[in-house]
Amino acid sequence: MKILVTGASGLLGANIAYMAAQRGADVLAAYNEHPVSIRGCRMQRLDILSQDFSAIRQFRPDCVVHCAAFTNVDGCEADPGKARLLNVEATSRLLKACEGLGNRFIFMSTDSVFGGDKPFHSEGEPVRPLNAYSRTKVEAERLVAGFPNHAVVRTNFYGFNIQEKLSFSEWLHSRFLDGEKINAFTDFFFSPILANNLSDAILELAAGSFTGTMHVAGDGRISKYEFALLFAEKFGFDKSLVLPKKMAEVEALKARRPSDCSLDISKAKSLLRTRILNIDSGIEKYKELYDSGYQKGLRGG
Numbered sequence: 388m389k390i391l392v393t394g395a396s397g398l399l400g401a402n403i404a405y406m407a408a409q410r411g412a413d414v415l416a417a418y419n420e421h422p423v424s425i426r427g428c429r430m431q432r433l434d435i436l437s438q439d440f441s442a443i444r445q446f447r448p449d450c451v452v453h454c455a456a457f458t459n460v461d462g463c464e465a466d467p468g469k470a471r472l473l474n475v476e477a478t479s480r481l482l483k484a485c486e487g488l489g490n491r492f493i494f495m496s497t498d499s500v501f502g503g504d505k506p507f508h509s510e511g512e513p514v515r516p517l518n519a520y521s522r523t524k525v526e527a528e529r530l531v532a533g534f535p536n537h538a539v540v541r542t543n544f545y546g547f548n549i550q551e552k553l554s555f556s557e558w559l560h561s562r563f564l565d566g567e568k569i570n571a572f573t574d575f576f577f578s579p580i581l582a583n584n585l586s587d588a589i590l591e592l593a594a595g596s597f598t599g600t601m602h603v604a605g606d607g608r609i610s611k612y613e614f615a616l617l618f619a620e621k622f623g624f625d626k627s628l629v630l631p632k633k634m635a636e637v638e639a640l641k642a643r644r645p646s647d648c649s650l651d652i653s654k655a656k657s658l659l660r661t662r663i664l665n666i667d668s669g670i671e672k673y674k675e676l677y678d679s680g681y682q683k684g685l686r687g688g
């Protein structure tokens with residue numbers, strides 16, 4: 388199995404590439420501004436804004452997993468032109484570069500394509516993006532749907548970064564280690580999945596033949612506040628470090644955000660062999676990986 392992962396220097400892409408290589412896949416792991424090295428992978432700089440996709444045509448992947456994106460939600464709001472260029476136009480160029488190669492194409496989309504006024508959104512519900520980031524993801528989803536052998540995966544995840552930046556879970560952990568209080572939203576709900584569990588599902592999708600849109604997220608629904616409490620509990624930190632906060636109280640947020648991004652994952656549960664963890668078990672698995680030094684391995688140590 389030959390897999391090309393774009394955004395392999397990012398949170399999800401690095402984990403997918405690392406796990407695929409560990410399972411014996413031939414992986415071309417593409418980064419842009421942050422050169423990283425992932426054990427067992429061929430590394431390649433690939434600016435998806437450039438018109439040069441010769442690396443893809445030479446590699447001839449069985450599957451492209453497209454994780455590269457402009458993911459900063461407030462950044463996209465501040466610069467919608469850049470958001471469109473990276474999330475829509477570059478996806479279109481990548482799809483064109485794949486024409487005639489016969490590969491599968493998996494596109495990473497988001498839980499925030501919905502308006503978020505009800506719990507557990509299912510794949511068939513109409514989308515209602517509230518901000519520039521989500522609008523670009525919806526637009527890109529539509530382009531990907533025109534590619535013959537595709538899967539669009541909507542999700543929300545946490546996990547271990549290959550770069551020295553902090554994901555939500557890593558940020559929580561570092562604050563708790565320093566004994567710092569954190570504010571967490573009581574009125575934002577989501578279905579977070581551990582990036583490793585999500586990577587299992589994506590690698591299964593890469594090798595399979597499912598076509599269409601699938602929600603692959605944590606099994607359940609939780610507020611950011613409850614997630615932070617659960618995280619503190621699993622690691623044995625003082626839960627009083629977690630302070631409740633309402634979204635409206637934070638002025639720094641530029642982009643409008645849906646308040647309930649939880650996803651109905653019944654399709655994934657019925658079609659995938661991968662066992663999707665509930666939110667509690669996902670955090671337990673995260674701790675297990677942390678304790679076993681998983682991140683060192685991911686970072687090549």
Ligand SMILES: NC(=O)c1ccc[n+]([C@@H]2O[C@H](COP(=O)([O-])OP(=O)(O)OC[C@H]3O[C@@H](n4cnc5c(N)ncnc54)[C@H](OP(=O)(O)O)[C@@H]3O)[C@@H](O)[C@H]2O)c1
Pocket residue numbers: 393394395396397398399400418419420421422433434435436453454455456457458459473495496497498542543544545
């Ligand atoms: N994080 C979440 O919970 C979440 C939720 C829903 C959906 N998603 C989607 O899942 C995917 C992965 O997200 P993530 O959080 O893992 O991403 P991330 O950590 O923010 O990383 C973004 C990646 O995009 C790459 N990139 C940016 N500009 C590029 C360019 N011009 N050419 C090539 N690569 C470029 C970056 O490469 P360099 O750093 O090397 O420049 C980096 O590898 C994205 O499509 C995102 O929209 C994420």
